[in-house]
Amino acid sequence: MAVGKEIRIKIASVRNTQKITRAMEMVAASKMRRTQDRLQATRPYARKIARIIKHLAQANPEYKNPFMVERPVKRVGVVLVSSDRGLCGGLNSNLFRLLLRRMKAWGEAGVEVRLGVIGQKGASFFGGVGADVAAQVVRLGDTPHLEGIIGVLKVMLDAYGEGEIDELYVAHNEFVNTMTQKPKLECLAPIKAEELSDELKGHWDYLYEPDAKTVLDALITRYIESLVFQGLVENNACEQAARMVAMKSASDNAGKLIKELQLIYNKARQAAITQEIAEIVGGAAAV
């Protein structure tokens, strides 16, 4: 009986898709745990270095690193952290939309934008819209290391040091929880002093060994590297969480689709049988 062959084929194909999405969901779930552990592990370092920088911004250093001096803004640099692979819901597009909106605002104010891109998705998207991409690095894998992003950062930091860009930002997704990731644009440089805390008020400065310039240059470079690295690790955790959620809903949708198709198929089969019986009965009566 060749009833509903097309439907049967369709059901089989949806079922195969569901197998894939379910497998991806489980892979993402296990990776998510690992990336979250990593996020937890790298946080203390970022916090401590941020605390030192905060102290430093309140001191009155004898030497002012260019990263601590505000300049009139003619050009800005943005380090964009994106994922290498897709199928993770709206994660990348939300981030790109945020950045494009800011780029438009900057464009209207006559400020040029230069990008340093981390991740395949960002590289192909912003390469495609014709943005000024000064440096890019792709395929850093699921456990990125600091060495991987130093190249891109050096290009942007050098541009800042030489006065080619006057402000530096980092764009990445912020991990709120498994269901929520928030795109975020953070200012890296110049480093702005926050409101003074009581204990640190007054004129004071560090003792430096060997000298202020060497120490501050090294420290501030490390600080910016750590911020971007933290962004990368966070974006990674976001990617796995977003993929898990996207693949879960894809699997659920596939399940629903299969159910509907099965119902249509059963109805068609039942109709065919009924018709056949009617025909046989009709034929017998005629004889």
Add this chain to the structure above:
Amino acid sequence: MAMTMHVDIVSAEGEIFSGQAELVVAPGQEGEVGIAARHAPFLSPLKPGEVRVKSEGQEPLSFYVSGGMLEVQPYLVTILSETAVRAKDIDEAAAQEAKRAAEEALADRSGRMEYAKAQAQLAEAVAQLRTLENYRKGRA
């Protein structure tokens, strides 16, 4: 009781130590520095070497850092390191192996860049071994 300060030691991979101490000894760029509570604000890069943390009534703790940054506030000491490990966790075999490899690389000076790199690696491996030795001596 002597005055204490809060000490934080972190590496890029995680928090290593956080607690009160009376004295911290760290390998500063210009030589070893000892920090007690109410020290003046101080900033210095660190060389690869041993960090010792002493607190009253407890055995001194020993850590290995591969270089990094030391910040001192009157009641707060922060040590940022690329890699930091507790002295007893140093893998002696790995350190010996790293030392041997670095010495080999030094012996064959093919490129200037590699020479500098090998030298840095050797300094790290030697510092690790020294930390471990000090730690053992302290226990014996």
